[in-house]
Amino acid sequence: MHMTETARRMWKKLTWTWSPGSEKEAGDAVVKNMLLHWFPNKVSISSMSWSYSMWLGTVSFVLFLILCGTGLVLMFLYVPSVERAYSSVKDIEFVVSFGWLLRSMHRISAHLMVASVFLHMVRVFLTGAYKNGTAAGANRPLNWIVGLTLLVLTLLLSFTGYLLPWDQLAYWAITVGTNIARSAPVVGEWMRFVLLGGTTIDQGTLIRFYVLHVFFLPVIVLFLFAYHMWRVRKDGGLAVVDKEDLNRTAVPADPVKSKTYSLLGITNGTSVHVQTKVVEDESTTVTSSPHLLRRILLVSLLTFAVVVLLSVVFPAPLEAPANPSVTPNPAKAPWYFLWLQEIVTVTTVTIGSFTINGALIGGILLPGALLALAVWWPYRDKSGPGSVGVWLSPERKRQNMVFIVICVVILLFTVVGTFLRGPYWNLYWPWESWPDMPVKF
Ligand code: HEM
Numbered sequence: 001m002h003m004t005e006t007a008r009r010m011w012k013k014l015t016w017t018w019s020p021g022s023e024k025e026a027g028d029a030v031v032k033n034m035l036l037h038w039f040p041n042k043v044s045i046s047s048m049s050w051s052y053s054m055w056l057g058t059v060s061f062v063l064f065l066i067l068c069g070t071g072l073v074l075m076f077l078y079v080p081s082v083e084r085a086y087s088s089v090k091d092i093e094f095v096v097s098f099g100w101l102l103r104s105m106h107r108i109s110a111h112l113m114v115a116s117v118f119l120h121m122v123r124v125f126l127t128g129a130y131k132n133g134t135a136a137g138a139n140r141p142l143n144w145i146v147g148l149t150l151l152v153l154t155l156l157l158s159f160t161g162y163l164l165p166w167d168q169l170a171y172w173a174i175t176v177g178t179n180i181a182r183s184a185p186v187v188g189e190w191m192r193f194v195l196l197g198g199t200t201i202d203q204g205t206l207i208r209f210y211v212l213h214v215f216f217l218p219v220i221v222l223f224l225f226a227y228h229m230w231r232v233r234k235d236g237g238l239a240v241v242d243k244e245d246l247n248r249t250a251v252p253a254d255p256v257k258s259k260t261y262s263l264l265g266i267t268n269g270t271s272v273h274v275q276t277k278v279v280e281d282e283s284t285t286v287t288s289s290p291h292l293l294r295r296i297l298l299v300s301l302l303t304f305a306v307v308v309l310l311s312v313v314f315p316a317p318l319e320a321p322a323n324p325s326v327t328p329n330p331a332k333a334p335w336y337f338l339w340l341q342e343i344v345t346v347t348t349v350t351i352g353s354f355t356i357n358g359a360l361i362g363g364i365l366l367p368g369a370l371l372a373l374a375v376w377w378p379y380r381d382k383s384g385p386g387s388v389g390v391w392l393s394p395e396r397k398r399q400n401m402v403f404i405v406i407c408v409v410i411l412l413f414t415v416v417g418t419f420l421r422g423p424y425w426n427l428y429w430p431w432e433s434w435p436d437m438p439v440k441f
Pocket of ligand 1: 053054056057058060061117118121124129130140144145146147148149154221225228232238239240
Protein backbone atom coordinates (compact mmCIF):
# COMPACT_ATOMS: atom_id res chain seq x y z
CA MET A 1 0.00 0.00 0.00
CA HIS A 2 2.78 2.31 1.06
CA MET A 3 4.76 1.32 -2.02
CA THR A 4 1.92 2.14 -4.41
CA GLU A 5 1.44 5.56 -2.81
CA THR A 6 5.18 6.26 -3.15
CA ALA A 7 5.14 5.04 -6.77
CA ARG A 8 2.13 7.26 -7.50
CA ARG A 9 3.88 10.28 -6.04
CA MET A 10 7.04 9.49 -8.00
CA TRP A 11 5.07 9.15 -11.21
CA LYS A 12 3.30 12.45 -10.58
CA LYS A 13 6.59 14.18 -9.90
CA LEU A 14 8.06 12.82 -13.11
CA THR A 15 5.12 13.61 -15.35
CA TRP A 16 3.56 16.78 -13.92
CA THR A 17 5.02 20.17 -13.24
CA TRP A 18 1.64 21.38 -12.07
CA SER A 19 -1.68 19.77 -11.32
CA PRO A 20 -5.05 21.49 -11.06
CA GLY A 21 -6.20 22.44 -7.58
CA SER A 22 -9.88 22.90 -8.44
CA GLU A 23 -12.46 22.04 -11.08
CA LYS A 24 -12.16 25.50 -12.54
CA GLU A 25 -8.40 25.17 -12.86
CA ALA A 26 -8.86 21.78 -14.52
CA GLY A 27 -11.35 23.29 -16.98
CA ASP A 28 -9.00 26.18 -17.70
CA ALA A 29 -6.19 23.70 -18.38
CA VAL A 30 -8.29 21.93 -21.01
CA VAL A 31 -9.34 25.19 -22.63
CA LYS A 32 -5.80 26.54 -22.79
CA ASN A 33 -4.10 23.39 -24.08
CA MET A 34 -3.99 22.90 -27.84
CA LEU A 35 -4.18 19.09 -27.87
CA LEU A 36 -6.76 18.66 -25.11
CA HIS A 37 -8.91 21.28 -26.69
CA TRP A 38 -9.20 19.44 -29.98
CA PHE A 39 -12.76 18.28 -29.29
CA PRO A 40 -15.26 20.69 -27.83
CA ASN A 41 -17.36 19.53 -24.92
CA LYS A 42 -20.50 20.21 -26.92
CA VAL A 43 -21.04 20.59 -30.62
CA SER A 44 -23.82 22.25 -32.61
CA ILE A 45 -26.15 19.83 -34.39
CA SER A 46 -26.04 21.85 -37.62
CA SER A 47 -22.27 21.54 -37.93
CA MET A 48 -22.64 17.75 -37.97
CA SER A 49 -25.06 17.75 -40.90
CA TRP A 50 -24.03 15.79 -44.02
CA SER A 51 -25.19 18.46 -46.43
CA TYR A 52 -23.17 21.35 -44.96
CA SER A 53 -19.58 20.12 -44.81
CA MET A 54 -20.07 16.75 -46.55
CA TRP A 55 -17.43 15.71 -44.02
CA LEU A 56 -14.78 16.15 -46.68
CA GLY A 57 -12.20 17.49 -44.23
CA THR A 58 -12.64 14.44 -42.03
CA VAL A 59 -12.52 12.16 -45.07
CA SER A 60 -9.22 13.85 -46.07
CA PHE A 61 -7.72 13.19 -42.65
CA VAL A 62 -8.94 9.58 -42.53
CA LEU A 63 -7.28 9.04 -45.93
CA PHE A 64 -4.12 10.56 -44.50
CA LEU A 65 -4.26 8.08 -41.60
CA ILE A 66 -4.79 5.14 -43.99
CA LEU A 67 -1.77 6.41 -45.95
CA CYS A 68 0.33 6.53 -42.76
CA GLY A 69 -0.79 3.02 -41.73
CA THR A 70 -0.20 1.34 -45.09
CA GLY A 71 2.93 3.45 -45.66
CA LEU A 72 4.51 2.32 -42.39
CA VAL A 73 4.14 -1.34 -43.41
CA LEU A 74 5.43 -0.59 -46.93
CA MET A 75 8.54 0.94 -45.35
CA PHE A 76 9.51 -2.50 -44.03
CA LEU A 77 9.49 -3.85 -47.57
CA TYR A 78 10.62 -1.03 -49.86
CA VAL A 79 14.31 -0.29 -50.51
CA PRO A 80 15.08 3.30 -51.63
CA SER A 81 17.99 2.46 -53.92
CA VAL A 82 18.07 2.81 -57.69
CA GLU A 83 19.26 -0.79 -58.05
CA ARG A 84 16.69 -2.34 -55.73
CA ALA A 85 13.63 -0.04 -55.61
CA TYR A 86 11.86 -1.58 -58.61
CA SER A 87 12.46 -5.19 -57.57
CA SER A 88 11.34 -4.48 -54.00
CA VAL A 89 8.07 -3.03 -55.33
CA LYS A 90 7.74 -6.07 -57.61
CA ASP A 91 8.17 -8.30 -54.55
CA ILE A 92 5.51 -6.35 -52.68
CA GLU A 93 3.23 -6.80 -55.67
CA PHE A 94 3.83 -10.50 -56.40
CA VAL A 95 5.56 -12.17 -53.44
CA VAL A 96 4.42 -10.60 -50.16
CA SER A 97 1.06 -11.89 -48.88
CA PHE A 98 -1.54 -9.22 -49.61
CA GLY A 99 1.30 -6.92 -50.65
CA TRP A 100 -0.64 -5.98 -53.78
CA LEU A 101 -3.59 -4.88 -51.60
CA LEU A 102 -1.36 -2.86 -49.32
CA ARG A 103 0.25 -1.08 -52.25
CA SER A 104 -3.05 -0.58 -54.03
CA MET A 105 -4.68 0.87 -50.89
CA HIS A 106 -1.76 3.24 -50.44
CA ARG A 107 -1.98 4.44 -54.01
CA ILE A 108 -5.77 4.75 -54.16
CA SER A 109 -5.83 6.65 -50.84
CA ALA A 110 -3.22 9.06 -52.22
CA HIS A 111 -5.31 9.77 -55.33
CA LEU A 112 -8.48 10.10 -53.26
CA MET A 113 -6.79 12.43 -50.78
CA VAL A 114 -5.78 14.86 -53.53
CA ALA A 115 -9.39 14.80 -54.77
CA SER A 116 -11.03 15.11 -51.34
CA VAL A 117 -8.78 17.97 -50.16
CA PHE A 118 -9.58 19.83 -53.39
CA LEU A 119 -13.33 19.20 -52.95
CA HIS A 120 -13.09 20.27 -49.30
CA MET A 121 -11.59 23.57 -50.46
CA VAL A 122 -14.40 23.97 -53.01
CA ARG A 123 -16.97 23.35 -50.25
CA VAL A 124 -15.29 25.88 -47.93
CA PHE A 125 -15.31 28.51 -50.69
CA LEU A 126 -18.90 27.95 -51.80
CA THR A 127 -20.17 28.15 -48.20
CA GLY A 128 -18.20 31.36 -47.51
CA ALA A 129 -16.57 29.50 -44.61
CA TYR A 130 -13.32 31.47 -44.84
CA LYS A 131 -15.15 34.49 -43.41
CA ASN A 132 -15.21 35.44 -39.75
CA GLY A 133 -18.42 35.31 -37.77
CA THR A 134 -19.07 36.61 -34.29
CA ALA A 135 -16.51 34.65 -32.24
CA ALA A 136 -13.98 36.86 -30.50
CA GLY A 137 -10.49 36.17 -31.83
CA ALA A 138 -11.79 34.42 -34.95
CA ASN A 139 -9.37 34.32 -37.86
CA ARG A 140 -10.90 32.11 -40.54
CA PRO A 141 -8.92 33.77 -43.35
CA LEU A 142 -5.79 32.46 -41.60
CA ASN A 143 -7.27 28.96 -41.46
CA TRP A 144 -8.05 29.21 -45.17
CA ILE A 145 -4.34 29.95 -45.77
CA VAL A 146 -3.36 27.04 -43.49
CA GLY A 147 -5.69 24.93 -45.66
CA LEU A 148 -4.03 26.12 -48.88
CA THR A 149 -0.67 25.11 -47.41
CA LEU A 150 -2.14 21.68 -46.62
CA LEU A 151 -3.32 21.40 -50.22
CA VAL A 152 0.16 22.17 -51.57
CA LEU A 153 1.69 19.70 -49.09
CA THR A 154 -0.79 17.01 -50.15
CA LEU A 155 0.27 17.51 -53.78
CA LEU A 156 3.94 17.33 -52.80
CA LEU A 157 3.33 14.16 -50.76
CA SER A 158 1.73 12.52 -53.75
CA PHE A 159 4.37 13.80 -56.16
CA THR A 160 7.32 12.56 -54.05
CA GLY A 161 5.63 9.15 -53.71
CA TYR A 162 5.13 8.91 -57.47
CA LEU A 163 8.85 8.38 -58.11
CA LEU A 164 9.41 5.59 -55.59
CA PRO A 165 8.35 2.50 -57.68
CA TRP A 166 11.14 3.51 -60.09
CA ASP A 167 9.26 2.27 -63.14
CA GLN A 168 8.80 4.05 -66.46
CA LEU A 169 5.58 5.74 -65.30
CA ALA A 170 7.32 7.09 -62.19
CA TYR A 171 10.53 8.16 -63.89
CA TRP A 172 8.93 10.07 -66.74
CA ALA A 173 6.15 11.68 -64.74
CA ILE A 174 8.78 13.15 -62.43
CA THR A 175 10.90 14.15 -65.44
CA VAL A 176 7.98 16.10 -66.92
CA GLY A 177 7.04 17.56 -63.52
CA THR A 178 10.51 18.75 -62.59
CA ASN A 179 11.24 20.09 -66.07
CA ILE A 180 8.47 22.59 -65.46
CA ALA A 181 10.38 23.94 -62.42
CA ARG A 182 13.35 24.58 -64.73
CA SER A 183 11.44 27.24 -66.66
CA ALA A 184 11.21 29.66 -63.72
CA PRO A 185 13.22 32.78 -64.56
CA VAL A 186 16.68 33.12 -62.96
CA VAL A 187 16.20 30.48 -60.23
CA GLY A 188 14.71 27.76 -62.48
CA GLU A 189 17.85 25.66 -63.00
CA TRP A 190 18.83 26.04 -59.37
CA MET A 191 15.30 24.98 -58.24
CA ARG A 192 15.46 21.84 -60.36
CA PHE A 193 18.96 21.06 -59.08
CA VAL A 194 17.79 21.33 -55.46
CA LEU A 195 14.71 19.23 -56.18
CA LEU A 196 16.65 16.47 -57.93
CA GLY A 197 19.81 16.59 -55.84
CA GLY A 198 21.76 16.83 -59.10
CA THR A 199 21.18 17.45 -62.78
CA THR A 200 19.52 14.11 -63.55
CA ILE A 201 16.93 11.92 -61.83
CA ASP A 202 19.15 9.43 -60.06
CA GLN A 203 19.99 7.98 -56.63
CA GLY A 204 20.24 11.50 -55.18
CA THR A 205 16.68 12.25 -56.31
CA LEU A 206 15.30 8.94 -55.09
CA ILE A 207 16.64 9.30 -51.55
CA ARG A 208 15.61 12.98 -51.43
CA PHE A 209 12.04 12.20 -52.51
CA TYR A 210 11.94 9.19 -50.16
CA VAL A 211 12.96 11.11 -47.02
CA LEU A 212 10.55 13.93 -47.86
CA HIS A 213 7.80 11.40 -48.55
CA VAL A 214 8.11 9.21 -45.46
CA PHE A 215 9.19 11.75 -42.89
CA PHE A 216 9.24 15.50 -43.42
CA LEU A 217 6.03 16.03 -45.39
CA PRO A 218 3.79 13.70 -43.30
CA VAL A 219 5.07 15.21 -40.05
CA ILE A 220 4.45 18.76 -41.28
CA VAL A 221 0.96 17.77 -42.47
CA LEU A 222 0.21 16.24 -39.06
CA PHE A 223 1.24 19.35 -37.13
CA LEU A 224 -0.47 21.69 -39.53
CA PHE A 225 -3.66 19.62 -39.40
CA ALA A 226 -3.66 19.79 -35.59
CA TYR A 227 -3.31 23.55 -35.88
CA HIS A 228 -6.07 23.64 -38.55
CA MET A 229 -8.48 21.91 -36.15
CA TRP A 230 -7.47 24.07 -33.19
CA ARG A 231 -8.23 27.10 -35.33
CA VAL A 232 -11.66 25.72 -36.26
CA ARG A 233 -12.46 25.67 -32.53
CA LYS A 234 -11.00 29.12 -31.89
CA ASP A 235 -12.93 30.50 -34.86
CA GLY A 236 -16.18 29.59 -33.10
CA GLY A 237 -16.71 26.17 -34.71
CA LEU A 238 -17.76 25.63 -38.29
CA ALA A 239 -19.08 28.68 -40.07
CA VAL A 240 -22.62 27.25 -40.19
CA VAL A 241 -22.85 27.92 -36.44
CA ASP A 242 -22.46 31.62 -37.16
CA LYS A 243 -25.35 31.47 -39.58
CA GLU A 244 -27.51 29.87 -36.89
CA ASP A 245 -26.40 32.47 -34.41
CA LEU A 246 -27.43 35.25 -36.76
CA ASN A 247 -30.95 33.84 -37.09
CA ARG A 248 -31.46 33.63 -33.33
CA THR A 249 -32.41 36.39 -30.94
CA ALA A 250 -31.05 36.58 -27.45
CA VAL A 251 -33.56 35.42 -24.87
CA PRO A 252 -33.03 37.22 -21.60
CA ALA A 253 -32.81 34.61 -18.85
CA ASP A 254 -33.78 35.23 -15.27
CA PRO A 255 -30.80 35.25 -12.96
CA VAL A 256 -30.50 31.87 -11.28
CA LYS A 257 -29.54 31.45 -7.67
CA SER A 258 -26.52 29.23 -7.69
CA LYS A 259 -23.01 28.87 -6.45
CA THR A 260 -20.56 31.44 -7.54
CA TYR A 261 -16.83 31.40 -7.76
CA SER A 262 -16.62 34.83 -6.22
CA LEU A 263 -14.79 34.97 -2.93
CA LEU A 264 -13.12 31.66 -3.78
CA GLY A 265 -16.50 29.89 -3.94
CA ILE A 266 -17.07 30.26 -0.22
CA THR A 267 -20.26 32.31 -0.44
CA ASN A 268 -23.55 31.52 -2.15
CA GLY A 269 -24.83 34.20 -4.43
CA THR A 270 -26.04 34.97 -7.90
CA SER A 271 -23.72 33.72 -10.57
CA VAL A 272 -22.98 35.87 -13.56
CA HIS A 273 -25.17 34.87 -16.51
CA VAL A 274 -24.09 36.01 -19.90
CA GLN A 275 -26.98 36.25 -22.33
CA THR A 276 -25.34 34.03 -24.85
CA LYS A 277 -26.92 33.35 -28.22
CA VAL A 278 -24.49 30.71 -29.30
CA VAL A 279 -23.06 27.24 -28.80
CA GLU A 280 -24.16 26.21 -25.30
CA ASP A 281 -27.85 26.45 -26.26
CA GLU A 282 -29.40 23.14 -25.13
CA SER A 283 -31.80 22.81 -28.07
CA THR A 284 -29.18 23.18 -30.81
CA THR A 285 -26.22 21.32 -29.33
CA VAL A 286 -25.32 17.78 -28.36
CA THR A 287 -22.39 16.43 -26.40
CA SER A 288 -19.38 15.54 -28.55
CA SER A 289 -19.17 12.22 -26.84
CA PRO A 290 -20.81 10.13 -28.12
CA HIS A 291 -22.54 12.04 -30.95
CA LEU A 292 -19.58 13.62 -32.76
CA LEU A 293 -17.26 10.68 -32.08
CA ARG A 294 -19.84 8.21 -33.41
CA ARG A 295 -20.22 10.25 -36.60
CA ILE A 296 -16.45 10.45 -37.06
CA LEU A 297 -16.23 6.67 -36.64
CA LEU A 298 -18.95 6.15 -39.27
CA VAL A 299 -17.18 8.47 -41.75
CA SER A 300 -13.89 6.65 -41.07
CA LEU A 301 -15.40 3.22 -41.68
CA LEU A 302 -17.13 4.33 -44.88
CA THR A 303 -13.91 5.90 -46.19
CA PHE A 304 -11.98 2.74 -45.35
CA ALA A 305 -14.56 0.56 -47.09
CA VAL A 306 -14.44 2.69 -50.26
CA VAL A 307 -10.62 2.55 -50.28
CA VAL A 308 -10.59 -1.26 -49.96
CA LEU A 309 -13.22 -1.64 -52.66
CA LEU A 310 -11.46 0.65 -55.13
CA SER A 311 -8.09 -0.98 -54.37
CA VAL A 312 -9.46 -4.35 -55.41
CA VAL A 313 -11.14 -2.99 -58.56
CA PHE A 314 -8.19 -0.79 -59.64
CA PRO A 315 -4.90 -2.49 -58.70
CA ALA A 316 -1.81 -0.25 -58.66
CA PRO A 317 0.06 -0.27 -61.98
CA LEU A 318 3.68 -1.32 -62.32
CA GLU A 319 5.33 -0.71 -65.68
CA ALA A 320 8.76 -1.70 -66.99
CA PRO A 321 11.74 -0.59 -64.87
CA ALA A 322 12.78 3.06 -65.29
CA ASN A 323 14.90 3.56 -68.38
CA PRO A 324 16.25 7.08 -69.00
CA SER A 325 16.97 6.26 -72.65
CA VAL A 326 13.44 5.13 -73.59
CA THR A 327 11.06 8.09 -73.59
CA PRO A 328 7.41 7.08 -73.61
CA ASN A 329 5.27 9.04 -76.04
CA PRO A 330 3.29 10.77 -74.62
CA ALA A 331 5.16 11.37 -71.33
CA LYS A 332 2.59 12.60 -68.83
CA ALA A 333 2.94 14.32 -65.46
CA PRO A 334 0.85 12.90 -62.55
CA TRP A 335 -2.86 13.46 -63.26
CA TYR A 336 -3.31 16.37 -60.83
CA PHE A 337 -0.64 18.33 -62.73
CA LEU A 338 -1.99 17.48 -66.19
CA TRP A 339 -4.08 20.68 -66.34
CA LEU A 340 -0.79 22.55 -66.06
CA GLN A 341 0.89 20.38 -68.68
CA GLU A 342 -2.10 21.11 -70.90
CA ILE A 343 -1.74 24.87 -70.36
CA VAL A 344 2.01 24.59 -71.05
CA THR A 345 1.13 23.02 -74.43
CA VAL A 346 -1.55 25.57 -75.28
CA THR A 347 0.70 28.51 -74.42
CA THR A 348 3.73 27.19 -76.30
CA VAL A 349 3.68 29.14 -79.55
CA THR A 350 6.05 28.58 -82.45
CA ILE A 351 6.44 31.41 -84.96
CA GLY A 352 8.85 30.32 -87.70
CA SER A 353 12.00 29.19 -85.94
CA PHE A 354 11.13 31.17 -82.79
CA THR A 355 9.36 29.34 -79.92
CA ILE A 356 7.73 30.93 -76.90
CA ASN A 357 7.99 28.28 -74.19
CA GLY A 358 4.69 27.90 -72.33
CA ALA A 359 6.35 26.28 -69.32
CA LEU A 360 6.93 29.65 -67.70
CA ILE A 361 3.26 30.64 -68.07
CA GLY A 362 1.67 27.24 -67.43
CA GLY A 363 4.15 25.88 -64.93
CA ILE A 364 5.11 28.89 -62.84
CA LEU A 365 3.20 32.12 -63.47
CA LEU A 366 -0.33 30.74 -63.66
CA PRO A 367 -0.25 28.39 -60.63
CA GLY A 368 1.63 31.11 -58.70
CA ALA A 369 -1.00 33.70 -59.61
CA LEU A 370 -3.87 31.33 -58.71
CA LEU A 371 -2.31 30.60 -55.33
CA ALA A 372 -1.74 34.31 -54.65
CA LEU A 373 -5.34 35.03 -55.67
CA ALA A 374 -6.60 32.33 -53.30
CA VAL A 375 -4.56 33.72 -50.39
CA TRP A 376 -5.82 37.24 -51.05
CA TRP A 377 -9.48 36.34 -51.66
CA PRO A 378 -10.81 36.22 -48.06
CA TYR A 379 -9.41 39.72 -47.50
CA ARG A 380 -11.14 41.21 -50.51
CA ASP A 381 -14.49 39.49 -49.90
CA LYS A 382 -16.60 42.24 -48.38
CA SER A 383 -19.95 40.38 -48.35
CA GLY A 384 -22.06 40.70 -45.20
CA PRO A 385 -22.39 38.36 -42.21
CA GLY A 386 -25.46 36.71 -43.78
CA SER A 387 -23.23 34.94 -46.32
CA VAL A 388 -21.05 33.13 -43.76
CA GLY A 389 -21.64 29.38 -43.60
CA VAL A 390 -24.33 29.37 -46.30
CA TRP A 391 -24.13 27.32 -49.50
CA LEU A 392 -24.15 29.56 -52.62
CA SER A 393 -25.25 32.72 -50.82
CA PRO A 394 -26.89 35.16 -53.31
CA GLU A 395 -24.71 37.94 -51.90
CA ARG A 396 -21.59 36.08 -53.05
CA LYS A 397 -23.06 35.08 -56.41
CA ARG A 398 -20.40 36.76 -58.57
CA GLN A 399 -17.53 35.44 -56.49
CA ASN A 400 -18.93 31.91 -56.55
CA MET A 401 -19.36 32.13 -60.33
CA VAL A 402 -15.71 33.17 -60.83
CA PHE A 403 -14.53 30.37 -58.53
CA ILE A 404 -16.70 27.75 -60.23
CA VAL A 405 -15.48 28.82 -63.69
CA ILE A 406 -11.82 28.51 -62.57
CA CYS A 407 -12.52 25.05 -61.09
CA VAL A 408 -14.38 23.85 -64.20
CA VAL A 409 -11.52 25.00 -66.47
CA ILE A 410 -9.00 23.15 -64.26
CA LEU A 411 -11.15 20.01 -64.32
CA LEU A 412 -11.71 20.19 -68.09
CA PHE A 413 -7.99 20.58 -68.76
CA THR A 414 -7.29 17.68 -66.39
CA VAL A 415 -9.75 15.46 -68.27
CA VAL A 416 -8.30 16.46 -71.66
CA GLY A 417 -4.73 15.81 -70.45
CA THR A 418 -5.62 12.50 -68.83
CA PHE A 419 -7.93 10.90 -71.37
CA LEU A 420 -7.61 12.68 -74.71
CA ARG A 421 -3.87 13.24 -75.21
CA GLY A 422 -1.88 10.69 -77.21
CA PRO A 423 1.51 10.53 -78.96
CA TYR A 424 3.14 13.94 -79.62
CA TRP A 425 0.45 15.35 -77.36
CA ASN A 426 -2.08 15.09 -80.19
CA LEU A 427 -5.78 14.80 -79.41
CA TYR A 428 -7.44 11.36 -79.65
CA TRP A 429 -10.89 10.28 -78.61
CA PRO A 430 -10.83 7.48 -76.02
CA TRP A 431 -12.19 4.99 -78.60
CA GLU A 432 -9.60 5.96 -81.23
CA SER A 433 -6.48 3.79 -81.32
CA TRP A 434 -3.06 5.45 -81.21
CA PRO A 435 -0.66 4.97 -84.13
CA ASP A 436 2.25 2.57 -83.59
CA MET A 437 5.13 4.63 -82.32
CA PRO A 438 8.75 3.85 -83.12
CA VAL A 439 10.61 3.45 -79.82
CA LYS A 440 13.37 6.06 -79.58
CA PHE A 441 16.72 5.19 -78.06
C1 HEM B 1 -4.83 17.81 -45.61
C2 HEM B 1 -5.79 18.64 -45.93
C3 HEM B 1 -6.94 19.07 -45.05
C4 HEM B 1 -7.53 18.42 -44.00
C5 HEM B 1 -7.19 17.04 -43.44
C6 HEM B 1 -8.59 19.29 -43.50
C7 HEM B 1 -9.46 18.99 -42.46
C8 HEM B 1 -10.53 19.77 -42.06
C9 HEM B 1 -11.60 19.32 -41.19
C10 HEM B 1 -11.72 17.93 -40.56
C11 HEM B 1 -12.45 20.38 -41.03
C12 HEM B 1 -13.76 20.34 -40.24
C13 HEM B 1 -14.96 20.42 -41.20
C14 HEM B 1 -15.02 19.43 -42.32
O1 HEM B 1 -14.86 18.22 -42.09
O2 HEM B 1 -15.21 19.87 -43.46
C15 HEM B 1 -11.92 21.49 -41.77
C16 HEM B 1 -12.47 22.77 -41.83
C17 HEM B 1 -11.96 23.81 -42.57
N1 HEM B 1 -10.97 23.73 -43.53
FE1 HEM B 1 -9.80 22.11 -43.86
N2 HEM B 1 -8.61 20.46 -44.24
C18 HEM B 1 -7.63 20.35 -45.20
C19 HEM B 1 -7.38 21.28 -46.20
C20 HEM B 1 -8.04 22.50 -46.34
C21 HEM B 1 -7.94 23.37 -47.48
C22 HEM B 1 -7.19 23.03 -48.76
C23 HEM B 1 -8.66 24.50 -47.17
C24 HEM B 1 -8.87 25.74 -48.00
C25 HEM B 1 -8.02 26.24 -48.82
C26 HEM B 1 -9.22 24.32 -45.84
C27 HEM B 1 -9.96 25.27 -45.14
C28 HEM B 1 -10.78 24.98 -44.08
C29 HEM B 1 -11.66 25.93 -43.41
C30 HEM B 1 -11.75 27.45 -43.71
C31 HEM B 1 -12.40 25.21 -42.47
C32 HEM B 1 -13.53 25.73 -41.58
C33 HEM B 1 -14.79 25.42 -42.38
C34 HEM B 1 -16.08 25.92 -41.79
O3 HEM B 1 -16.03 26.72 -40.86
O4 HEM B 1 -17.15 25.51 -42.31
N3 HEM B 1 -8.85 23.09 -45.38
N4 HEM B 1 -10.75 21.08 -42.41
